[in-house]
Amino acid sequence: MALVLERFSGSEPGPHVLITGGVHGDEFEPMAAVRYLIALFRTHPPLRGTVTLVPVVNEPAFLRGSRVGDDGLDLARTCPGRADGSPTQHIAFELSERIRSADYYIDLHTGGTRLRVLPLVGYMLHPDPKVLESQRRMARAFGLPIIWGTDPNLEGRSLSVARDACVPAIYAEYLGGGGCDPSGVDAYVAGCLRVLADVGVIADAPVASGALPIIVEDSRPGSGHMQVNHPSPAEGFFEPVVTLGQPVHEGQILGTVTDLLGRESRSIHANSSGLVLVLHTFARVESGTSVAVILPTELAGDRP
Ligand SMILES: [Zn+2]
Known part of the structure; x- marks a missing residue:
């Protein structure tokens, strides 16, 4: 074709x-x-x-x-x-x-x-x-x-x-x-x-x-690869507690993944500080699904 x-x-x-x-x-x-x-x-x-x-x-x-x-x-x-x-x-x-x-x-x-x-x-x-x-x-x-x-x-x-x-x-x-x-x-x-x-x-x-x-x-290796950031620790239901574009700090909770009955809820924490650049908005996630990407705004400069 x-x-x-x-x-x-x-x-x-x-x-x-x-x-x-x-x-x-x-x-x-x-x-x-x-x-x-x-x-x-x-x-x-x-x-x-x-x-x-x-x-x-x-x-x-x-x-x-x-x-x-x-x-x-x-x-x-x-x-x-x-x-x-x-x-x-x-x-x-x-x-x-x-x-x-x-x-x-x-x-x-x-x-x-x-x-x-x-x-x-x-x-x-x-x-x-x-x-x-x-x-x-x-x-x-x-x-x-x-x-x-x-x-x-x-x-x-x-x-x-x-x-x-x-x-x-x-x-x-x-x-x-x-x-x-x-x-x-x-x-x-x-x-x-x-x-x-x-x-x-x-x-x-x-x-x-x-x-x-x-x-x-x-220029850090893997930067720009959106599918590897903040993997979900389990399959289930993802609910973000941050919004797109929100500034976050390292360790801040980005959201939770919960099983169907709500017996188990696991938090996903920001691995760096910056702006929430990408957010998984489809609630169903697999284990390992990337739920967010953070833009490292500490690297912001005036190039190009
Ligand atoms: Zn695309």
Whole structure:
């Protein structure tokens, strides 16, 4: 199955920007935002260069209404994939080819049906200073309240392929919960247009709010890997006692996991201080499910 996409080119030469949504099949604001961008470029083509827009990379997962497809593989852990592999491996292979052929890459996500994530734009702390500077610039242009640079050694992701090909790449997160929040769609459309204007593909874009973002660059191994933080000690029913964006201190209770009759309740404590960046909002959890991620705001600086 080939990726469903649209491509728009300007009359002058310029960079090729790839924008994708739906790497995960239950993240809906990205899919709507890319569809809106397609509608926009049909009537207002870019000035120069090329924009390739993929609204739903992982169509089998979307058709199931699920993060992953029937083979159970997470596309964001399967890149660069295999041409002769399972459906997810094949999609990963095709996506990776597209990423390598681009000059800039934007990958749009949300927390899906189970998580909510503070609106953020992220990138890997690329070892090549030129690529890193481009990514910082894209992140700043995108215009979300948090900018998060993380461990460049995470594998399997779309951004891992971009890193290996030295293609400047950012990803974005915007809440989640299984709906399609118009504010998220608008923020994504405007963010992509600002990056496209910044690299010269279009003439101008909506002006950002002007509020200064919180910028955290965290090079510690595993930073940016959201699925390993604050694992639930048991299966059961998770009830958070903190809210998304709340400042917390190390040791503070984030929530409890309880069995069905309420006989056993176990608390999950913050392993560091900072802001609650990600919260598991789907109450049913397995043992080991990550229930929260904390943004280490003590590392906040004024880069990029
Ligand atoms: Zn995702």
